[in-house]
Amino acid sequence: MLVLALLVFSTAGTIHFQTPLLGQIGAEFRAGPAATGWIATLTFAGFFAGTLFLVPLGDRVDKRRLIIGQTGGLIVALLAMAAAPTLPLAAAASFMIGVCCGLSQHVVPLWPQNSPRQANAGASSARCFPACSPACCSRA
Numbered sequence: 001m002l003v004l005a006l007l008v009f010s011t012a013g014t015i016h017f018q019t020p021l022l023g024q025i026g027a028e029f030r031a032g033p034a035a036t037g038w039i040a041t042l043t044f045a046g047f048f049a050g051t052l053f054l055v056p057l058g059d060r061v062d063k064r065r066l067i068i069g070q071t072g073g074l075i076v077a078l079l080a081m082a083a084a085p086t087l088p089l090a091a092a093a094s095f096m097i098g099v100c101c102g103l104s105q106h107v108v109p110l111w112p113q114n115s116p117r118q119a120n121a122g123a124s125s126a127r128c129f130p131a132c133s134p135a136c137c138s139r140a
Contacts (some may be wrong), residue, residue: 004019007067008104011074015043015101018081018094029087036087044096055105070092074100 018025019040026036050070058066081093117133 004107004110007071008107009072011101012104014078015047017099018043024085024093025090026058028091031087038091039087042091042095043098047101048098049095050102051098051105054099054102058106058109063110064104067103067110070100070103070106074103 022033022036022040025031025039026033029036054070068107074097077093077096081090081097084090086092
């Protein structure tokens with residue numbers, strides 16, 4: 001359960017990590033604020049696209065496979081963003097980061113399934129809520 005919680009927090013935060021760095025990213029690529037702002041915009045657009053298209057797959061495909069695939073995709077996208085030689089490539093990588101960060105939507109439903117108290121999934125969900133509530137309430 002601790003691994004699942006760490007996975008959710010580390011991947012969910014990834015869509016926010018580039019925001020304080022946008023000024024430095026713009027300086028690196030010699031781009032203005034409007035052009036650099038597309039990185040954050042495309043990251044959140046990717047998160048929306050991933051939520052819209054990949055989360056429903058969790059009902060048809062094994063969630064564990066989706067989690068592993070999205071984690072691998074996230075690693076590749078983060079490496080691509082780090083090595084991007086141009087701003088458009090960095091923006092494309094940020095879109096893929098957003099798409100892959102939706103994997104927490106697959107992890108949270110696994111929590112009750114892997115609970116030691118299989119008969120009382122409500123209790124495991126109640127244990128999950130305090131762990132996830134800082135992520136939900138931090139952007140209020």
